[in-house]
Amino acid sequence: MVKYIIKRILMGILTAFIVATLTFFIMNLVPGGPFLSEKAVTPQAQAAMEAKYGLDKPLFIQYLTYMGDLLHGDMGVSIKKRGFTVNDIIGNKFPVSARLGGLAVLVSVCIGVPLGSIAAFKRGKTLDNVIIVFSTAGIAIPSFLTSTLMMYFLSVKLKLLPSLGLDSPASYIMPVIALSLYPTCYIARLMRSSMLDVIGQDYMRTARAKGVTTFKSIFKHALRNAILPVVTYLGPLLASLMTGSFIIEKIFTIPGLGHEFVSAIPSRDYPLIMGTTIFLACFIIVMNVVVDIAYAFIDPRIKLK
């Protein structure tokens, strides 16, 4: 197990290195630069600024410098946000997105898993059909629509919830709902199909033949077997939700990482693009290792080698 984890971490470092390299060169292939949008920049001023950020050097030298700094944990200084290092920006904004995203994941699991299980146990009945219809709708409706509708009715019309920021617990409600709607419905559907599969298994019949109660046979015998697909989905889900959603952060004016991630690209804030991308990649890599380890704990047939 320990050997496996070490192996996966080494593989992860290699992956992160490849991601960093590819992002660096692709980013520089895109035309334009960080100072093009500034008004009436003299050639001398532009050259001075490029020299300040080391952008005047040959690309390969820039790459070596960046990677060298990265090895020391230094992701450079943001070009657009003067005075902030990329480390600062990630350090300040990630906790905001992570708290929101983590809550959303928690909500999706707590609602999606029971909903899917109930649908499976009531297969073909009205309740099952209702759950199917709603979960399909939830997957199809984009989050900007649900956010806007919620904001219109709950904030503007009824004045129940604050429409922006994350200052009070109540202000989390709408962003969390908007973020978790899709994963909740997706998990419900995943859970329904894997639960249906498990219900038909012979060992469920064995449990019943032993005289085990329905409740216990679901919680002990079915759930642990049926949850695996959901766990698989949770890895990438955690990574994507905890690093922030551009749309939700924009709509609810939340100072999160998702916003930086996207806005760094059009402004050609090279160090910030690199930083956020590498951070996201590392997060996904770590989550996948965590999922694999969780797998081995849930299903003893899976051996980590």
Add this chain to the structure above:
Amino acid sequence: MDGNLVDIKHEKLSFFTPVGEVKALNDVSICMKEGEVLGIVGESGSGKSVTAYSLMGLTADNGKIVDGEVNFNGHRIDLMTEKEMRKIRGKEISIIFQDPMTSLNPVYTIGNQIEEAVRVHGDKSAAEAKARAAELLNLVGINEPEKRLKQYPHELSGGMRQRVMIAIALACEPKLLIADEPTTALDVTIQAQILELMNDLKQKLGMGIMLITHDLGVVASMCDNIAVMYAGEIVEYGSADDIFYEPKHEYTKGLLRSIPKFQEKEYSALVPIEGQPVDLLNPPKGCPFAPRCDSCMKICLREKPDRTDFGEHHYARCWLHAKAAFESRQGGDR
């Protein structure tokens, strides 16, 4: 009829499917005394498993007993609620299934699953249950029980898993053990071991066994009585000797003919029973076996034969035997 462990009277059971009513059991009556071994033989879909499952209340949701009585050890199974059934399942009546590879939950240890069966009924402590589980593993011939209890199903062979299933079934010393094709999924050598084990356990514990199989060789060695089922009916019932030496029903004879005989000529071909099993959605008016029967008469296609008794415990449903009785009763010229 008191004193019988199992007393099924004229049970009719149907599955209600979107395409219609599938009449899985048509007037099945079975009696078993305590400690008796009854073999139920028949081809797939003949209703042998359905009969056994209905005795445990394990029939699929769309299956309903539409007529008749199912008595077991003084309980009216057909009238009991799920909650009442749960108290009997695993305690007074247990079952082992065909495929030991899939009948154990892959994510829990053997010990956990046996202890669960021990603890569901009664109030044993965790330590007592563990001791009982080890004892049960010993009973079913598994060595090093302490070590095995910590293993997962995938770490055991098929034969071992079936032994574990038997251990689970015996956890509460049931009065009746239903064995639903317990050896079908196993190697021939393992089959013999499992049957021997079941025979041993029967001697030791004195429980009744309902052995469901399509292998006549298996029933011959173990059973006191045999019920031959076809299309949801018992077409012949008798002691093992009656069935093997004096079969009356053409289907029983066909089954016996289809057993490979190794003593005879080196290359004697197997004798199959020609034709297809009955469509239980539209069961025929007459004898269900008539379309496949070599001795089929006109009346066989028109009317169901009555039961003809050949001795105290031996009967068959076949016009070849019923005709005489029928004619004398009707006085007609059919």
